[in-house]
Amino acid sequence: xxxxxxxxxxxxxxxxxxxxxxxxxxxxxxxxxxxxxxxxxxxxxxxxxxxxxxxxxxxxxxxxxxxxxxxxxxxxxxxxxxxxxxxxxxxxxxxxxxxxxxxxxxxxxxxxxxxxxxxxxxxxxxxxxxxxxxxxxxxxxxxxxxxxxxxxxxxxxxxxxxxxxxxxxxxxxxxxxxxxxxxxxxxxxxxxxxxxxxxxxxxxxxxxxxxxxxxxxxxxxxxxxxxx
Numbered sequence: 001x002x003x004x005x006x007x008x009x010x011x012x013x014x015x016x017x018x019x020x021x022x023x024x025x026x027x028x029x030x031x032x033x034x035x036x037x038x039x040x041x042x043x044x045x046x047x048x049x050x051x052x053x054x055x056x057x058x059x060x061x062x063x064x065x066x067x068x069x070x071x072x073x074x075x076x077x078x079x080x081x082x083x084x085x086x087x088x089x090x091x092x093x094x095x096x097x098x099x100x101x102x103x104x105x106x107x108x109x110x111x112x113x114x115x116x117x118x119x120x121x122x123x124x125x126x127x128x129x130x131x132x133x134x135x136x137x138x139x140x141x142x143x144x145x146x147x148x149x150x151x152x153x154x155x156x157x158x159x160x161x162x163x164x165x166x167x168x169x170x171x172x173x174x175x176x177x178x179x180x181x182x183x184x185x186x187x188x189x190x191x192x193x194x195x196x197x198x199x200x201x202x203x204x205x206x207x208x209x210x211x212x213x214x215x216x217x218x219x220x221x222x223x224x225x226x227x228x
Contacts, residue, residue, distance in 0.1 A: 014111075074102075143157065143208075160208065169200075172196070175192070176192065
């Protein structure tokens with residue numbers, strides 16, 4: 001059940017991140033006489049998995065290196081695609097959708113290779129990350145008021161802190177759990193557990209600052225239009 005709900009949460013997060021390009025791909029395929037078959041692929045794949053459900057392996061073995069490679073590839077393609085859209089003219093729809101769909105599939109397949117065998121993790125109250133989440137919230141409020149003028153952009157930046165804080169703490173728990181599995185149970189008492197909070201806080205600032213940069217860039221682009 002832990003694997004099922006963990007996998008379900010992972011898929012939900014991926015769908016939230018890739019929701020817009022996936023809907024764009026569906027709309028593109030629905031209005032294309034050449035690529036309309038794309039809409040059938042998820043249903044055909046799901047049906048084939050259902051037919052062969054008895055042939056799926058019963059024993060699940062984690063392949064962490066392969067999972068990390070796939071996840072890195074997916075995230076790399078995702079960042080590269082957005083860098084292309086920021087650095088110059090937007091890529092054509094077919095290339096844009098191909099790149100982001102490849103990124104989504106790599107991340108989705110990578111989720112099937114993660115597993116914490118024979119280990120139960122209890123998150124104590126002091127490890128909830130609530131203090132660093134408050135600092136992150138105050139940082140976002142300050143940055144929104146200093147660098148953004150549009151109310152909805154300010155709200156978007158501050159609201160982004162909620163899922164970001166959840167993902168940051170989940171990532172921290174995942175890292176500690178993987179260290180306990182692959183290095184040894186003594187990692188639960190390691191420095192990365194007891195003093196690693198600032199490291200993960202700094203890592204969470206990266207997507208926050210990227211979002212701030214993107215919102216400010218959009219605000220600068222629309223400001224001349226709004227002033228006319």
